[in-house]
Amino acid sequence: MANLNDFVWQKRPVVVFADSPADPAFADQIAELEDRWPELAARDVVVITDTDPATPSEIRRKLRPTGFALVILAKDGTVALRKPLPWTGREVIRSIDKMPLRREEIRRGALSAESPPRLAGIL
Incomplete structure (x- = not known):
């Protein structure tokens, strides 16, 4: 049982809902993410699945999907994207890379890769 609050500012939850683990859309989405x-792990993604609407989880009650749903949350815990059909892994990655915090992470990563910290070597 995952709690979305545990991931705030740490991970980007990608939640995949379906009414059954046998749902073809669910299987397709999981295959795309796998x-x-x-690339998803490098973006701090955690995948959460919920295929049991008969016993609604806290996440299902909060996000209120109908049938299959793909929900991508930002690191601040807000819903960044909802889709009623599976998305390719590439589409998921592109939507994450458009998020403001991810863009900042990319910018900071690019700066640190280009030049070493100024205090390196002073020790």
Whole structure:
């Protein structure tokens, strides 16, 4: 049982809902995410699945999906995207890379890769 509050400012939850684990859309979405897992992990993604509407989880009650749903949350815990159909791994990655915090992470990463910290070597 995941709690979305545990991921705030730490991870980007990607939540995949379905009414059954046998739902073809669910299987397709999971396969897409698995195929791009290294790139998703580099973006601090955590994948959460919920395929049991009969016993609503806290996440299901909060996000209120109908049937299949893909929900991407930002690191601040807000819903960044909802989709009623599976998305390719590439589309998920592109939507994450458009998020303001992710853009800042990319910018900071690019700066640190270009030049070493000024105090390095002073020790």
